[in-house]
Amino acid sequence: MKILITGTAGFIGFHLANKLLKRGEQIFGLDSINDYYDIRVKYGRVEMTGIDKDEIKYGKLIQSKTDSNYQFIQLNLEDREGLEKLFAEQKFDKVINLAAQAGVRYSLTNPQVYMDSNITGFLNILECCRHHNIKHLTYASSSSVYGLNESQPFSTKDNVDHPISLYAASKKANELMAHTYSHLFKIPTTGLRFFTVYGPWGRPDMALFLFTKAIFENKPIDVFNHGEMQRDFTYVDDIVEGIVRVNDNPPKENPDWNPNSDDASVSSAPYKIYNIGNNNPVKLMDFITALEQKIGKTAEKNMLPIQAGDVPSTYADVSDLIRDLDYKPQTSIQDGIDQFVDWYKDFFKVN
Structure with missing residues (x-):
């Protein structure tokens, strides 16, 4: 398979590319490498896949020095012409779209970047999939789409019409846009609602990274909601295994689907939504x-x-x-945290 993964300088995309390369897939990585968080971590991920960061130039396809099946290109999803050129030249079989402007709190002060990357950028991906015979588009949604829902556990059957951040609204919009293209153009699409992903090479803006950094530097940590938060923390390897299984099993059209059913995660179109979470919420203080x-x-x-x-x-x-898919995430919190801290100490040379 020739697979385009967007966001491969990002946390999940980096791990996913490595997983699929190990099983022999031909992978093309794409990332804008923006400075939303510590650029050292992004370049560190890029270099781990055999890409020389000094060779990176916008729009230039670079061959990995360590894996003949991996190439990387720096490109913005908003760059419609650049994206169209890449699809036309490479003729991908499948696309896994993980690139997006992340962060709930950042969306409160920087709303426009979410429209550019998460809406315009995602539309460009859909259009390229439409015009280049892509066999399956798998894309990242988010648990944040559940918004004001109080019924737990969160089910893909639930209504998600009440997001409470622009980031969440952009992810809900992605699901709606994907369904439209699945319905009109029969493109198989699968959206994945990730639940608080953590692990080695994790994002520096996430709680585990911030807490670890502060503790090692003898600084206080900010504990929101007075420690009463609960999160379904999900280890990155479990997320990646879920993505791989989903990617291998594109949804099919379902002419027997009942539009009056109470399941919003499926359709008559080749369309599906899954949660990928640990199915075990943990109190922030226990974390x-x-x-x-x-x-x-x-x-x-x-x-x-x-x-x-x-x-x-x-x-x-x-x-x-x-x-x-006969799959359920299962890495324990302590095991996942242990592996993250070991990586953090190694990467930042902490004694």
Whole structure:
């Protein structure tokens, strides 16, 4: 298979590219390499796939020095002409779109970048899939789409019409846009609602990275909602395994689908939505305790109120993932945190 993965300088995209390369797929990585967070981590991921960062030039396709099946290009999803040229030349079989402007809180102060990357950029991906015979588009959605939903665990059957951040709204919009293209042009599309992904090479703007950095530097950590948060923390390897299984199993048209059914995750079109979460919400304070145990130091804590755009709890119902793909994430919190801290100490040379 010739697969385009967008966001391969990003956290999940980097791990996914490595996983698919190991099984012999021909992978093309794409990333804008923006400076939303510490650029050292992004370039570090890029270099781990055998790409010389000094050779990176916008729009230039670069061959990996360590794997003949991997090539990388720096490109913005908003660059319609550049994206069209890439699709026309490379004739991909499948696309996995993980590139997006991430972050709930950042969307409160920088709304335009979410429209550019997550809406315009995603439209460009859909148009390229439409015109270049892509066999399956798998794309990242987010657990944030559940917004004001209070019924837990969150099910893909639930209504998600009440997002509470522009980031969440952009992800809900992606699902709607994908369904339209599945319906009109019969493009198989699968959206994946990720639940609080963590692990080695994780994003520096996420809680685990921020907490770890602060503890090692003897600085206090900010604990929102006075520690009453609950999150369905999901280890990155479990997320990647779910993506691979989904990618291998594109949805099919279902002429027997009933539009009056209560399942919003399917359709008569070749369209599907899955949750990928650990199915085991953890209190934020328990998460911090596991981190303190690994590091061997107690964190000084600033207890703060819940932030705008945040939800107090997330909890994934993964019953359809189990039913359809015989898969359920299962890495324990302590194991996942241990592996992250070991990576962090190695990457940042922390004693």
